[in-house]
Amino acid sequence: MQNIMFANAAILFGAALVLMGVISSLVAQRFGTPLLLVFLVIGMLVGVDGIGGIAFDNYALTYLVGSLALAIILFDGGLRTRLDKFRGVLLPAMSLATVGVVITTALTGLFAALVLSLSVLEGFLVGAMVASTDAAAVFFLLRSGGLQLRNRLQAILEIESGTNDPVAVFLTILLIELILAQGHETGLETALLLLRQGALGGAIGLGGGWLITIMLNRVSLPTGMHPLFVVASAVAIYGLTAVMDGSGLLAVYLAGLVVGNRPVRALPAIISFHDTVTWLCQIVMFIMLGLLITPSSLLPDLGLSLVIAVFLMFVGRPLAVAACLAPLGYSRREIAFVGWVGLRGAVSIFLAAIPTLAGVPNSGIYFHVAFVVVCISLICQGWTLNPLARMLELARPGVRPEVSRVEIDLPGQHAQEMVAYPVEADSPVAVRAALPKWAQRVFVIRDDTIIDTAKAGPLRPGDYGYFLVPPERVRELDRLFIARAADHEVSGARFPIRPDAPLGGVTSIYGVELPEEFGDRTVAEAFTQQFEGEPGVGDSFEIGPLRLTITDMHEGRISEAELSLGEESGAEVGLPTWNERIGGWMTSAWQQIRGLAEEASDRLRRR
Template sequence: MTTFYLAVMIFSALVLLAALSSALAFRFGAPLLLLFLGVGLLAGTDGFGIEFSNDALTFYVGSLALAVILFDSGFGTAFKTFRRIAAPAVLLATAGVLITAALVAVAAAVILDFSLLEGFLLGAIVASTDAAAVFFLMRIGGIHVVDKVSSTLEVESGINDPMAIFLTMTLVSMLSVQGSGAEETLDMVLHFLREIGFGLLFGIGGGMLTILIANSFGLNRGLAPILVLTVALLVFSATGAAGGSGFMAVYIAGLIAGNRRVRFSGAIRRFQEGMTWLAQIIMFLLLGLLATPHRFPEIFLPALALALFLVFVARPVAVWLCLFLFDYRPRETNFIAWIGLRGAASILLAILPAIYGLENAGLFFNIVFVMVLVSLILQGWMLAPVARFLDLVRPRASGALETVEVDLPGNAKHELLVYRLAEGAPVLEGALIPRWAIPSLVVRDGLSMRYFYAGDLKAGDYLYLFVVPGMSYLLDRLFADPDTIDGSGEESLLGTEVLMPDRPLGELRAIEPTVAIPAGSEETRIADFIKERLGGKPHIADRLHLGPLSLIVREADEAHNVMSIGVWREPEDDNTPLVFRAIRARFARLFLKFRR
């Protein structure tokens, strides 16, 4: 028992030290995952002398940790984001991984005198990017990259691990049996199809199961996150046992569950955020403990050469080949190429050669470890300067200081927003707060008071509002400094005045052919339709959603008649390949001509 307590005490102290190191990362902009690795190295064989050499335990614990991270990544990805950049992100996560691995294979054959198969194994191990490293650095550095680029990186990082894992395990199996003939190639293709097919199937089923269990049995706020996490691990393990990609399945399950109405979703997200941090810390600590830094000098120069080749040649070539058909500007492509940081997944995969008993297992692990260190140091610290140099940093939005999802009885969902009113903010100059945003509390000079008893709002006040989820971004401009506001904020709040109140509802199809108009309402006045649907008393900034369009009340008289109507369609980046967009546009013109 003394040994048990001592082991728990040491491991808890290491986790605490790794968590406290985050203060250094926030202060100096250091890659936090590099600090986690450093804590493990400091405590390991060449540091404080903790002997740890259990490859299998590290791999299995790390795999579970990676499954937790991928589920949370999927849970936090909006379908809207996924659909918008699905094609380029999926291409980067599949063909991009293959191209990167192939290029590194050639470099490894030249620099290390590896066979092409061994080089391809090394390339597969380091071919995937690390989502945690990328987005943590962007947050602590205050970097807000344009939406299309950040969305592409987010989805690519979330779905490229399964491809790298499949390639690595396949190549390790081939090297361990010394076979690569036609029969083995056919088996590899069939295995890949099974991995992808079962991953998709189990992921979709697991997502639906997560929703069902969370909404049917998650009646307690404290129990709901445990149920969701348990189902995620069940999906991961069941898919792997059936021969599929558990990592793909768990990401898809999170993507599906995170985009549907789930009871206590706010509590679930906060719990998963904490579990993701814990999973990263444990994974990096174990990987750091497993390393033997005294062996790094003998392979440092070739590992450094391979790392530089990966950063400046392999990753950029793969990104440019995958994205040249899509509507990305050169600087956006260059930034996506630069930000391909390597992290825990690569080191974790580097353990597989040792588990399978390959001859150069230690060499693979040490080379990959050094390559990850170089990537985190070089690309990590240079992320913010490169983003600014390429002019991809967008100004920090004057948004809410805090956003909290509120789960109410009856499965009603709202967001509680907290704004600090800037000097000269439009709401202080007479701009009205929309009716769908309900002010609740004002905190002034440290004192809290109900909104209706607070009198006129003042600069420096903290205002708490309840808002329907997904609408909060429309409020940002009301409480911001006027110098930071551009015209797009007003257009999104009140729409563009393109509709006359007396025009028939059917004319909306001239703006958006897919708009859903109730049967028999085509000739109804737009103003009358809005008034009826809004309960007979429309107010300024009230919104009525009709599929992709929002009809907005811009002006109403004392009798609650709608006098001016705005229309707003949420803009989406279109990353369809240029040739396909041209074909689609041609067919659209022919279709409209035929209808006329």
Template sequence: MISVNTIILMTGILLLLGIGSSKFSTRIGMPMLVLFLGVGMLAGSEGIGRIAFEDYHFANIIGSIALAVILFDGGLHTTLQAVQTSWRAALPLATVGVLLTSVLTGAAAAWILGIPLLHGMLLGSIVGSTDAAAVFSTLRTSGLRLSPRVTAILEVESGSNDPMAIFLTVALISLIMGTANSFSEMILFFILQFGVGSIVGIGGGFAAVWLANRINLDYPGLYPILVLACGLLIFGVAAVFEGSSFLAVYLAGIVLANKSLVYRNGILQFHDAAAWLSQIVLFVMLGLLSFPSRLTTVALDGLIVALVLIFIARPVAVWLSIFPLRLNLRELTFLSWVGLKGAVPVTLATFPLLAGVPHSQLIFNVVFFVVLISAITQGWSLAPVARWLRLGIPADTTPPITMEINALRHVDGEIVEYRVAANSLVADKTLRDLALPYDMTVTLVVRDDEVIMPRGSTVLKPGDKVFVAMRKKIKPLLDCLFDTCAEPLILHPGERIIFRADHTVRQLCTLFSLGCQQEVQDTLGSLIKDTQLSAPYRLGPFLVTPGTDAKLVTLVYSPLEISTLNISNQPIPQITPETDQAHNLS
């Protein structure tokens, strides 16, 4: 029997190998989950490590916990805007798309493997869903920033399609083993999976926000653990009431991501680390669970099943599910290709083994081989395909970092570190020439190893680290000011932004990409003074109104013909007084 100390030693070695392989993965562009699986296979009973591991029940438990942490972290990085943008496409893909993929793949698998149709359909159901762990990991390490809509669809689909895959898998196991209940009870189980999972996830997310913001812990380091405990509790409660635990924990993460939360930055960093640890443990463990000699016996059949899944089932499911939504051809093609498989199918493949389903070992081996093929082909090709379809740009490797300050726990303020991008609006400009909102202050500039105290004459150079104190509501605008917007910045009617009165019209036109006349040099204060007795001045879609004192003005987003402003790519023409309601903002 292996001693505890030996287990700890092997765990440390495997974690170090997993972390080291992530560095190697970045250099060669291979998805990290493939290398993590490779580390596990090398350490397994048929590899150089000779670690004997074939406990499917234990693997199922560890896999479920790891997936819960990964999905929770995925939800914590999903904005409400992304959900609003993607749900019309993500929901059909997570339901109808999974069903179509499962049926097409299952029918092919039954014929290819020579097994009964229900067993083939069981295999198809296991590999029918897009895997969240694989998608989140591959997107973050691809080196690309995909279009916001495609990223949102992929993330929301992969985070919400597990209930359908679990329902189909459990239902087919019941049919094969002769333990299936009535059709109405199966439909009730399906409704419980989605309904209870959604209710527990959303309700639990709001409860977690309330608890974290009001518990007032003495040690800030406990807040990330508190939030993780809430996530695991939500996962367990959903399971107890027969809902989808995976959907519940993902939705809870989304709620937490879009509410005001104390020590947000520390919580996000902790859960990023927890998700990475979970991915390493999960994929290395699944690698240990595999036997290369068994995989070679199903290699040809598994390859054919994988080709059917990748080139026929997934594309057909995507086109039939979301073609009516009028996505463009490039987006449909990319979504058809990136139906990544990962830990969820392998974890689901343990269900038939635990239930004693005939042909379950064959199903497990084929599923594992299909996952390997999907990860290598689809995961490795994600970045090249995105570039070929012109759906991605190089990602910024240094996203803005929010400083954690105890005094700012319950107030509307934070300090953020930005790195000036070469193509940003602030690059090579002095601070006095920038139209910076009043609700922010540049507090420090770091250039190489030199600390610069900011003055009006300070020039911001590409690569500078700029520390900014701000009110939280204007952070999305500043994200676009210091770098290209990761997602289009949307302003809604009635939103207000305060500026100094001595800023010129030209400066504001540059900030918001407004199509103003080149010679406009009037200050905002002069516009207020000149129009006190007449109609307010219109600056594109904004009304220029007095601020709280004579040194300030307020820009109120008040469009005439559009409901929102996409600042990142929608230029607005010409400044005109608001003299009538027929002004054209085309």
């Protein structure tokens, strides 16, 4: 009977911890606190030195739970990574995820060996544990701060964070085996070990992802079973790869990448389910890691751990990033920001628990150092991430508002999705009542009544519209339902401008000097330059006291834009006189005539 009471109490306690984690996530989002840090603190509060007084030192259970959680989290990371983001950033991102991790391991490892009086291999083990970044921590902070990085920079950070964990695991397992072997393994054996793990992880991951897509599309599973099938398959892929001595984490990431970039049935339900499961995995894993640490035991190694953390943040990671990105032509500001966005997370603490499980000497030091490094990284780098991006002018001007979209799976096919949107008063579709031909309106909900599309007429504010669209064009349709954000509303004067108008002619009307970086570009070309080929409705940028904003797009192209001036820009700009307007129009006309003449001249030369 006593055992039953203990089991019931354990269930209650576990549920209470998860509820605390869920509620604390709201506080973290409100104040921009790194979410991982919140969960760790909760774990420590109920631990042996906290108010709970629970003694927990089960490293085997921690490894089991941590492995399952990381497998699901990494699969989810691959599931959300779109291959079109790889264009132009594959080399720098993969360089950071591989060469960058190795350089960070080497630099931090040598410094740790010197500071902690360890052997070189033991120092490298410390470096390998803290070499990878935590994607969940980085992008939680970016989202909670309302920050949008420029496309190239954000893609690099996403790909690096999603792919550098397997490399860190490679190095950690390899170094543990070398330390335990005490130099008996040769360089050839080490190389074969790395090759086998990478090859098996890659082959099983790609093959497993392909099999998952085949099963989803060809096998009729009961309603609601698709997400559970995918989660179980991801864990099976990890377990199979690990049993065969391959890289299980690399395998599940690649499997998620395959599933996320192929048309599969029930994908909206799968992604929604993975949101919930991933959050649960993070909460359970981080709280367990917090329980595992005893704060009082950190005190003897606290000073030296702080020194290593400072070295990693200001020397190890920045030098590794510079070595990878500087030869590829990245600016100093971009290199500095990527070097600072090196938040350490659960993977580092999880890896630090492995030496204890494997019986490596000095295993307590590894865990203490990794824990301190993670906490200092989250506190120092986590709270300065958004201000630094804005200070370095690497954030997009303004924040693109999010669209409220509901996705409905259509059984039996995957060529089209049904999506639903609320119609906002300031959205492009409400103002212009225009829809692309590839978006088929199914029905409209108006005043709590379902109305046939033929009887509904144009969409009105307050409606809820349901549409059939190709999956690859859903994001394009999103832009028509995005309401104008308050950040983009201006209390001064506003004027429509043509997207094909020369930008220099527009600014000259208002007596504003055009920066050299824009050259002879049109308004549309300037937006494409500023937003790196992916402008959207609501995007805006400033030139002196003027702000230009995209108000409508059609088939991926800017169809209407707007110029704002006055109070928001912080400068007083009077309306141009007729002389100034005529002068600006003449300048604009002259630029267009000159462009036509140059084009005609080029054609004559070609003939």
